[in-house]
Amino acid sequence: MGRAVAALTVLTGLAVLAGCAGPTLEPPPEGTSAGESVKLDALFIGAHPDDEASLLSTFGQWKQAGARNGVLTITRGEGGGNAVGHEEGPALGMIREGEERAAVGLAGVGEVLNLDKVDFFYTVSSALTGQVWDERDTLERVVRIVRQTRPNVLVTMDPAPSPGNHGNHQLAARLAVQAYFAAADPAAFPEQITGEGLKPYAPAKILRNGLAGSDSATPTGPGCASAVIPAGPNQQVFGVWSGASAPDGRTWAAVERDAQRRYVTQGWAVLPDVPSDPARLGCDWFTQLHSRVPYPAPGTPAAALPAAILTGTGPDVPRTPGAWVPPDRTIEVAQQRLPQVAEFDRWAERAGMPWLRGSVPPVLTVPSGGSREVAMTVTNRSDVVQSGTVTVAPPAGFAVDAREKPFAAIAPGTSTAVPFTFTSTDPALPTANQGGDHPYQVSARTQTGLTAAERPALELVPATSVPAVPAAPVIDGVAAPGEYPGAPLDLSRRWEGDQPCDGPADCSGTARLSRSGETLNVFAEVHDSVRGAALAAADCKRHWRTDSLEIALDPSGTSENTATTMKLAVLPFTAGGPACAERDADNHQGPASQTAPGVRFASTPVPGGYTVEVAIPLSALPGPVDPARLGLNLLVYDSDTPDQTGQTRIGWSTWPGVQGDPYRWGVAALPGYQAPGGARAARPVIPSEALASRESPRSVEQALAVRMPLSGGPSTPPGASGWLTSADKDDNAVEARFASSGRGVLSVLLRDADGTAGSATTSVDGPGEHRLTVDLHRPLAADARAVAVWLAGPGNLVSQVALER
Incomplete structure (x- = not known):
């Protein structure tokens, strides 16, 4: 094959481009990621590789029942640990993506989608996560994927700032909840509908992992799914027993454990075997957040079937948006919330799930032997002005500056704060988790006879003088x-x-x-x-x-x-x-x-x-x-x-x-210390480098298989696309031919059964037919092919051709 081509662009010594102007071309529907995307039955939405690991027994059983399941992972876990090497940042993200694909593959999950957001470090702050991830951009991408894959069921994590709950997990769950509603709303991200050809789509239900709102102990054995009874009408809890038989004869719990050991960078390779006695195996637990369809009542035989969550067609308990009835209260009193808890309660209202408010027990910390002012917030839910008193009964080992304080003239629909100062008086009380929570009672009574009460708690933290x-x-x-x-x-x-x-x-x-x-x-x-x-x-x-x-x-x-x-x-x-x-x-x-x-x-x-x-x-x-x-x-x-x-x-x-x-x-x-004048807070330096899906051969090839753009972004429009048309192998290089209908950047990977044998990237100024020479860094093996990613503005398109020898 001749290689005497007009050199227009040379990039890093790898690629030579030759082209000529031509008519605007339409991208072919075959051989690219354009077209209607794969349809999923269930989609898990998490923050990191391994977030789905505790549910793989269930996903395997759903696959066994004929369901097609996918995983959407917002980051590739670049900020996590690495127990097997020195890689970090994007290099670690590549490894962890591979671990995730291997792990979920054992449960029959073939679709692993990534949004390329950065995993910066462990934080319990959803707000910080939203800043780093660009929350609106991430939500737009999640909504796009839901509209593309049209899952019947969304599964996610705990959206609440429960103690120790990773802020990345919280935000991933909140984005899943928001996408559950937004994907069905034509007014949400309307350009996806008018410009990209997507349609509004309403998943049937959304659940989070874990057991919430149950008065029962966590049972084991084949009957575990029927043994847990919800504590109230707004807690719908479902279980899928992990002791069922997988196709290879093992229990699904054993398959799940085998899958979890694939996360070797996280130190999970040494996880012990699960019990061999089925009576000791428990359920994977799910708490339903919302459903648009009827579903079998939790605790019934129908609800205990492995596919009950997927089908959700039982006649027992209908739930539609807005079916929740708020508690009948005309006045409320509450200990001031931690900022992240107050923000979560506001989010739950905005998100259309007000029943999630109050799911985090109200606690505040007091230093041992020290004092703290705590505001008691009184809210008037009635239709008349209210005045009255707030009464506090402090826990043992604490004193309060007054047991009772007045409030006056709270207008309907408004609140007022009544401050109390708590002092730790018992130096013998253990601090931290050894002391646990110290609950107490706060109540309010109005002049009209309305009453309200709450049982919050204080926590002691140790104190010292330096x-x-x-x-x-x-x-x-x-x-x-x-x-x-x-x-x-x-x-x-x-x-x-x-x-x-x-x-x-x-x-x-x-x-x-x-x-x-x-x-x-x-x-x-x-x-x-x-x-x-x-x-x-x-x-x-x-x-x-x-x-x-x-x-x-x-x-x-x-x-x-x-x-x-x-x-x-x-x-x-x-x-x-x-x-x-x-x-x-x-x-x-x-x-x-x-x-x-x-x-x-x-x-x-x-x-x-x-x-x-x-x-x-x-x-x-x-x-x-x-x-x-x-x-x-x-x-x-x-x-x-x-x-x-x-x-x-x-x-x-x-x-x-x-x-x-x-x-x-x-x-x-610090007795006697005074900070220097003029000292200012330093802006945080947050890691910002994440692996891009276009740099991950597995993600690129999957985009073709499921006919979806990369990273939750849009597909390039017909007038701004580029795609491969053929690829010919020479002794030490491959000449890839491609067409473009606009300006963009093309990256080509030479792939075979052994991995990647060469790559090159170049930019294109306009429509036409072009050639790109890609040097090989090793001989090609079986199943040789050229795979290309075209980037034009926010959009991308993946294409592939077989290599001609």
């Missing part, structure tokens, strides 16, 4: 006399991990703090009988994979999420020997040498454990320090295995997911 020392400690991993005169902090309480510590020698610790001028000093002694994996010094990140100490600091003591905090982790040893330090999931994550200059640290091995000593300039924190309420936590990550998987997590202020919940951190006072 003494000033005249001389700065020597940062050598040893606590010399006088360097740390403050009271020791107990770091031995467990907050996460499957197994408790075997004893103090297995995992426990204490810490002492001091302040020398503008520097906070921390000395921790950790008892740890078995070393975890020694990471390479260049792999000093994602500290939860091995032994480490994390120091969490919230300068204002009021941060909504960790993007305005510092979270500094010290790994006491590396494969090269010395300790290393990094920041993670905070205002600026990365190696401490780059993200926290001025921080000094040292670690010393001691019999049965190690010490860590750190000096942190207060100026390195992402905002000015409030010396009365510096948020503080110290968390120990313990791993007794060499495979880079964390096991037990202990610390000072301990709750599940506490590393992402600054409001549950402890409180430190």
